[in-house]
Amino acid sequence: MDRSTAFELPVELLERVFSIGWPMLDAEERLRCQLVCKTWQQALDPRRWPLQWLELKVEACQDGKPAAPPAALWVQRVRPGVRQLRITIGSEGGHLRGRQPLSFDSPAVRAVHSALLALHPADALHALSLSAPFLVLECFVQDLGRFTGLQQLQLLSVDFPPASELLDQQVARALAAAGATQITYLECNNLACLPHLAAWPNLQSLALLHVRPTSVTSEQLALLAAAPGLRRLAFSYHMRLGARDYSRVCSQETDRLKEVYRALPSCAVIEY
Secondary structure, three states: OOHHHHHHOOHHHHHHHHHHHHHHOOHHHHHHHHOOOHHHHHHOOOOOOOEEEEEEEEOOOOOOOOOOOHHHHHHHHHOOOEEEEEEEEOOOOOOOOOOOOOOOOOHHHHHHHHHHHHOOOHHHOOEEEEEEOHHHHHHHHOOHHHOOOOOEEEEEEOOOOOOOHHHHHHHHHHHHHHOOOOOOEEEEOOOOOHHHHHHOOOOOEEEEEOOOHHHOOHHHHHHHHOOOOOOEEEEEOOOOOOHHHHHHHHHHHHHHHHHHHHHOOOOEEEEO
């Protein structure tokens, strides 16, 4: 097929061709295709073909006024569908020296939030990763109930030092109240979600980052055992200890992991 023939294909045929390869293209590649000609632009309307993956990122800066990500402004204007979305607000592991922490009142953060709400159709979103300060996370998770196709959710705090237990609980309550009952995979870096496991009856896999097995209390273990659909529980943590204490602490974590395993006979309990 020569260049002129490709341009002359009817819209219906172009739609059929791009329906196969379109989901595998990223946002930049899609934009290039749309700029070829008006026929391609019409056939490749992003409101009809969901993006396979998109990332929206806002980094803290010294003046505390980061610019809104161009991709967020594009999403607000075009309102595309997205299957997998990653939102990162702030620096992972804490705020960098000399940079102001980000809040929900920041125009850049609000632009990302508006982009999240602009996704259409909302049920196209299957996986969402949110990495942000706890107070920002709380504002974002309140709107997750509208994404009825959401199955995989990752919530990570970038606060440093670690946020208080009260803030952990606020985010967990907001997530439970959002009504995202269809979630099957949840990943977070605290234990505050455990009292709300009943809000996610379809939850099958729970990953706890930076959480040691020995930090799980008997009451929290009972909450895990009461989750009917839970089939996989994973712990991920790093220990920075001296050689003298390392062996002892590792033994304690291993023993506690075995206790958790015995308390959850129908659930695979692992550490990674």
